[in-house]
Amino acid sequence: MHIEHATLERAMGRLASPNLARLGLSAALGEIVAALPALFDVDGAGVLLLDEEQVLRYAASTDAGARLLEAVQESSGRGPCVESLLDNELVQVNDMFEDGRWPDLAAVLTENGIRSVLGMPLHLTGAAVGSLNVYRRDTHVWDESDRRALGAFERLIERLLTEAMLGERREVLVIQLEHALAARVEIERAVGIVMATEQLDAPAAFEQVRRAARSQRKSVREIAAEVVAKRLLA
DSSP states (O other): OOOOHHHHHHHHHHHTSHHHHHSOHHHHHHHHHHHHHHHHTOSEEEEEEEOTTSOEEEEEESSHHHHHHHHHHHHHSOSHHHHHHHHTSOEEESOHHHHOSOHHHHHHHHHTTOOEEEEEEEEETTEEEEEEEEEESSOOOOOHHHHHHHHHHHHHHHHHHHHHHHTTOOOHHHHHHHHHHHHHHHHHHHHHHHHHHHTOOHHHHHHHHHHHHHHHTOOHHHHHHHHHHHTSOO
C-alpha cells in the first residue's frame, strides 16, 4: 500500500491536537498506535520502551498479535524490534518465514499470523530508548511511503516522550525511562567491548551481557560496570 502524503498529513494533524498532549503518556501512546492500522493497512502496531535492565517492555499495542510480537522479543531479547533498537536503525521484514535472521522466533510468530514487520527505533535525548512497530499477517514489501510515514509517527512519539520527561510526570513509563537512560551509557559501552572481544553483533553481545546477569543474579547494569572495568565479560 502506498501512503499518500495528504493522508499522512491528515492523520498527523488529528493526533497532534492539544487533546493528545493532555493525556498521560500511556494513554497518548495508545491513541497513536490505534491510528496506525488504518493508515498503513496493517493488522497491528505497538510500542516497546526500555527498562532499567535495557530490556524492551510493552508500552502500547493494538491487538493480541502486537502483544505477542512484543512478548516474544521481550522474553528472548531478540527480534526485529530489538535489533532496531540495538542497531539504531529501521528494520524491515517482508516475510518473517523466509527472512532467516530469527528462525526460532519466526516459527512462533508466523504460526500466530505475524508475517511481515516494520520496526523503527525511538529516541530520547539522542539515545535509542524503544521501538515503534507495525505488522501484517501476509507477506509485504514495505515501500518508501511506509518508511516515511512510520518516521513521522516516530517523531511524534519522541516529542511526547520528551515533553513527559521535561514535565517531570511521575507516571510509571516516565520513571521507567528515567532509569533506562541512567543505565544506558554504561551498558552501551559494555556491549561495545563484548562485540569487539567476542566478534559478535550488537544483539548477540547484549544477550551475552543479559545472560551473564541472569546466571550471576545481578542486574544488567552491574554486569556492564564489571565489563567496562575489566574490559571483558567474565
